[in-house]
Amino acid sequence: MINNKDILQDSFGRQHTYLRISLTELCNLRCTYCMPAEGIQLSPRDHIMSYDEVYEIAKTFVDHGVTKIRLTGGEPLVRRDADVILKKLATLPVELSITSNAVIIDRFVDTLQACNIKNINVSLDSLDAQKFKEITRRSDFEKVYNNIMLLIDEGFKVKLNAVLINGFNDNEIIDFIELTKALPISVRFIEFMPFDGNKWDKAKMVSYAQVMEHVNARFHEDKIVRMQDAPNDTSKNYKIEGYMGSFAIISSVTNPFCDSCNRIRLTANGRLKNCLFSSSESDLLTPLREGKSIEPMIQKAIQAKFKIRGGMDTMEKLEQPDLHSNNRSMIAIGG
Ligand code: SAM
Ligand code: SF4
Numbered sequence: 001m002i003n004n005k006d007i008l009q010d011s012f013g014r015q016h017t018y019l020r021i022s023l024t025e026l027c028n029l030r031c032t033y034c035m036p037a038e039g040i041q042l043s044p045r046d047h048i049m050s051y052d053e054v055y056e057i058a059k060t061f062v063d064h065g066v067t068k069i070r071l072t073g074g075e076p077l078v079r080r081d082a083d084v085i086l087k088k089l090a091t092l093p094v095e096l097s098i099t100s101n102a103v104i105i106d107r108f109v110d111t112l113q114a115c116n117i118k119n120i121n122v123s124l125d126s127l128d129a130q131k132f133k134e135i136t137r138r139s140d141f142e143k144v145y146n147n148i149m150l151l152i153d154e155g156f157k158v159k160l161n162a163v164l165i166n167g168f169n170d171n172e173i174i175d176f177i178e179l180t181k182a183l184p185i186s187v188r189f190i191e192f193m194p195f196d197g198n199k200w201d202k203a204k205m206v207s208y209a210q211v212m213e214h215v216n217a218r219f220h221e222d223k224i225v226r227m228q229d230a231p232n233d234t235s236k237n238y239k240i241e242g243y244m245g246s247f248a249i250i251s252s253v254t255n256p257f258c259d260s261c262n263r264i265r266l267t268a269n270g271r272l273k274n275c276l277f278s279s280s281e282s283d284l285l286t287p288l289r290e291g292k293s294i295e296p297m298i299q300k301a302i303q304a305k306f307k308i309r310g311g312m313d314t315m316e317k318l319e320q321p322d323l324h325s326n327n328r329s330m331i332a333i334g335g
Contacts, residue, residue: 010305023054035197103143161250
């Protein structure tokens with residue numbers, strides 16, 4: 001093993017301590033902004049990391065300074081051995097968390113508690129069952145909503161992620177914020193981002209500034225409290241005075257937070273992505289299966305990280321479809 005922790009430090013001095021692991025490319029929803037209507041070309045089954053391989057790779061990162069692991073997907077909980085993986089990863093000295101669409105999360109409450117998971121991010125883009133169906137192409141609104149309430153009752157810290165799309169759910173911004181009046185949750189509005197096959201168009205995106213226009217039109221400025229963001233936080237956090245919960249905006253498009261980025265991503269087929277927007281990937285699974293050390297591959301991938309958004313450092317570049325169509329669809333990255 002290479003002993004120094006520096007393999008996770010990039011050429012701009014950013015230390016990568018947060019690993020997001022995608023457990024599967026499969027999902028029980030079909031969100032339009034995440035996956036193309038025709039689906040994606042799935043990796044062959046034997047190219048997907050086994051639970052032992054997930055653990056081995058995760059442990060290598062932890063040995064080099066990763067302190068936080070988030071499981072994602074596709075939908076991480078549709079993987080048959082999700083509970084085995086959760087329990088194995090819970091033995092590592094890291095803060096473990098998960099991002100889920102919550103459709104079947106009620107079946108996992110005991111496992112999540114046994115694994116000492118405290119933070120759960122749930123995606124919910126509309127509070128209207130019909131619109132939920134339109135965006136997810138599935139009729140699971142009630143299940144998801146009830147499961148969110150269950151998670152809150154069980155004491156998990158819940159963040160709700162809503163991807164905003166112009167003319168579709170931007171009229172629900174205030175309804176989402178009103179949810180935080182009596183619920184101890186954080187609602188996070190995410191700027192719609194471009195990925196392969198999601199028909200991104202800047203005009204569909206609702207920007208940080210536009211969200212704040214809605215907020216300022218509804219609440220008096222004295223009531224809108226700008227909160228302290230945590231170090232490496234990707235969101236700008238606010239709350240309405242007197243409300244139990246808070247809200248935030250994740251503005252990767254109009255206001256990238258790359259300077260303080262500490263994140264790296266492992267896809268379900270064992271590729272390391274040094275940035276969400278990067279179209280290049282490093283295969284860790286093949287060397288692992290060949291019994292080779294994966295540390296040199298990790299170091300090389302980290303060193304190759306661009307300063308801003310995988311090299312798409314201007315809005316003009318972000319708007320070029322050929323640049324993001326080299327990237328995967330979000331469902332195969334993991335968010
Ligand atoms: N299935 C889980 C879920 O939906 O929470 C985990 C995986 S999902 C890919 C992770 C996050 O990525 C979700 O919060 C989703 O809303 C977000 N996401 C997917 N496509 C996106 C896009 N084009 N722009 C912004 N966020 C996106
Ligand atoms: Fe599935 Fe999550 Fe993508 Fe929706 S956002 S299709 S729930 S992976």
